Amino acid sequence: MNYCYLNGELILASQATLKLNDLGLLRGFSLFDYMRTYNGKPFMPQYYMERLFNSAALMGLEVPINETEILYYIEELIGLSNLPDCAFRFLLTGGYSLDSMSVTEPNFVIITENLPLEVPERFEKGVKVISSEHLRELPEVKSTNYMKPILLAKEMKSKNAYDVLYHKYNEISELSRSNFFIFKGDTLITPSTNILRGITRRVVLELANQHFKVEERIISLDELREADEAFTTGTTKKVMPIVQIDELQIGKGEVGSRTRLLQQLFDQFIENY
Amino acid sequence: MNYCYLNGELILASQATLKLNDLGLLRGFSLFDYMRTYNGKPFMPQYYMERLFNSAALMGLEVPINETEILYYIEELIGLSNLPDCAFRFLLTGGYSLDSMSVTEPNFVIITENLPLEVPERFEKGVKVISSEHLRELPEVKSTNYMKPILLAKEMKSKNAYDVLYHKYNEISELSRSNFFIFKGDTLITPSTNILRGITRRVVLELANQHFKVEERIISLDELREADEAFTTGTTKKVMPIVQIDELQIGKGEVGSRTRLLQQLFDQFIENY
Numbered sequence: 436m437n438y439c440y441l442n443g444e445l446i447l448a449s450q451a452t453l454k455l456n457d458l459g460l461l462r463g464f465s466l467f468d469y470m471r472t473y474n475g476k477p478f479m480p481q482y483y484m485e486r487l488f489n490s491a492a493l494m495g496l497e498v499p500i501n502e503t504e505i506l507y508y509i510e511e512l513i514g515l516s517n518l519p520d521c522a523f524r525f526l527l528t529g530g531y532s533l534d535s536m537s538v539t540e541p542n543f544v545i546i547t548e549n550l551p552l553e554v555p556e557r558f559e560k561g562v563k564v565i566s567s568e569h570l571r572e573l574p575e576v577k578s579t580n581y582m583k584p585i586l587l588a589k590e591m592k593s594k595n596a597y598d599v600l601y602h603k604y605n606e607i608s609e610l611s612r613s614n615f616f617i618f619k620g621d622t623l624i625t626p627s628t629n630i631l632r633g634i635t636r637r638v639v640l641e642l643a644n645q646h647f648k649v650e651e652r653i654i655s656l657d658e659l660r661e662a663d664e665a666f667t668t669g670t671t672k673k674v675m676p677i678v679q680i681d682e683l684q685i686g687k688g689e690v691g692s693r694t695r696l697l698q699q700l701f702d703q704f705i706e707n708y
Numbered sequence: 709m710n711y712c713y714l715n716g717e718l719i720l721a722s723q724a725t726l727k728l729n730d731l732g733l734l735r736g737f738s739l740f741d742y743m744r745t746y747n748g749k750p751f752m753p754q755y756y757m758e759r760l761f762n763s764a765a766l767m768g769l770e771v772p773i774n775e776t777e778i779l780y781y782i783e784e785l786i787g788l789s790n791l792p793d794c795a796f797r798f799l800l801t802g803g804y805s806l807d808s809m810s811v812t813e814p815n816f817v818i819i820t821e822n823l824p825l826e827v828p829e830r831f832e833k834g835v836k837v838i839s840s841e842h843l844r845e846l847p848e849v850k851s852t853n854y855m856k857p858i859l860l861a862k863e864m865k866s867k868n869a870y871d872v873l874y875h876k877y878n879e880i881s882e883l884s885r886s887n888f889f890i891f892k893g894d895t896l897i898t899p900s901t902n903i904l905r906g907i908t909r910r911v912v913l914e915l916a917n918q919h920f921k922v923e924e925r926i927i928s929l930d931e932l933r934e935a936d937e938a939f940t941t942g943t944t945k946k947v948m949p950i951v952q953i954d955e956l957q958i959g960k961g962e963v964g965s966r967t968r969l970l971q972q973l974f975d976q977f978i979e980n981y
Contacts, residue, residue: 452725463736
């Protein structure tokens with residue numbers, strides 16, 4: 436029984452509702468974020484808060500409570516959760532609209548969720564992804580528009596693909612819900628524009644800087660052929676190796692040694708967090 | 709006090725809610741439609757039903773009740789409304805998702821709404837619009853993603869603009885919530901691709917066919933300079949003249965005689981409906 440914060444109250448998530456004239460529901464005008472705990476502690480909360488408030492500013496929405504208040508409610512929700520670790524889904528919508536188009540006082544929700552279980556084999560053997568031409572509307576905003584990957588769900592399932600890698604104008608940006616990296620030799624490269632700035636991406640870059648040359652720059656679609664290794668980073672995916680993109684095998688088609696090192700460094704980081 | 713249909717029940721719209729794990733709310737995976745009455749009768753219901761079911765099919769969602777059942781509930785809602793005329797907002801979402809990404813049994817809602825009041829002067833003097841580079845993700849689907857016009861709301865207000873005209877790759881498509889037409893001499897031209905096929909557009913084309921040469925084809929951004937008249941059509945906008953696009957005055961900057969004829973023909977059509 437998970438609880439949630441909804442506009443000032445802590446209630447059972449299963450009993451929480453929004454009215455039909457919420458602008459997130461009527462017009463998709465809504466943003467979210469997704470933070471998790473490690474060892475029962477919120478992971479890098481200041482990074483997540485920074486991103487949440489940045490998304491809100493870019494959409495012209497005001498988060499109704501401040502960072503300190505949010506982190507207070509997070510601690511309350513952890514206490515209520517009875518879980519060793521959990522995730523928090525923040526949702527900030529355009530509010531209850533009187534004319535179904537005008538933004539009003541935002542609705543703000545923090546939902547406690549069970550962490551999804553990741554298949555351990557994937558971290559060992561890597562995953563396959565498909566590519567698709569797409570660019571999110573406001574890439575730096577974690578908006579709720581996920582029409583693209585939901586429409587691709589059947590194709591991904593039939594191709595046994597883990598996720599979809601977006602590209603547009605021959606430039607790679609990100610996966611549907613995580614960031615993208617390649618290794619060319621000892622150089623780690625990750626797109627720097629048209630992406631959501633992932634928190635795991637940020638931590639991995641900090642860890643990688645001590646071991647590899649790091650380049651944040653455009654990766655062209657063609658450059659994938661030159662990649663020795665590839666992986667994606669995300670809050671629940673951590674460092675997830677990618678060994679195939681469409682029909683292209685990356686490197687030897689198995690998890691490379693550099694990706695393994697980053698997995699180990701990240702696992703150590705969260706173990707000691 | 710307007711009523712709504714929500715998953716099989718008729719209840720007060722102000723008391724209707726959806727749970728937080730609705731996929732329309734969490735992931736913007738949702739479509740809608742908007743039908744109105746004239747003289748207390750649903751306007752062209754078969755056209756609206758066709759479009760609603762087409763949107764649903766393109767998004768892989770099944771409308772839980774059939775057309776006959778929908779029209780039965782519409783009559784019930786009209787009876788409960790106590791309004792001479794009203795509008796119905798249909799909303800079909802990806803349902804309550806267990807993992808916040810997978811589509812389940814759709815939630816289906818029909819909300820009775822008061823018709824927005826249109827300023828009569830606009831029909832007489834025409835409106836100004838701004839243009840913006842944009843292409844909706846699935847143009848033939850009336851999806852709920854309206855991030856673009858909501859983000860532009862401040863700019864539109866400051867420029868006294870009525871709406872925004874979308875173009876991409878130098879091709880004009882539509883306004884944020886209505887279709888676009890120009891007259892060049894006695895030829896009526898309207899975009900045929902990358903648009904939502906409006907019901908008022910369809911009726912106006914049927915009426916115009918008897919008086920003008922009609923071309924459904926691409927209109928380039930540059931071609932606007934050659935337009936003698938312009939207007940937009942929509943369920944609540946009917947035939948709304950456009951006399952200025954950004955800094956460009958259309959024709960003489962006043963409502964042209966051909967647009968006036970179409971306004972009269974449409975007004976006659978709805979008067980006798």
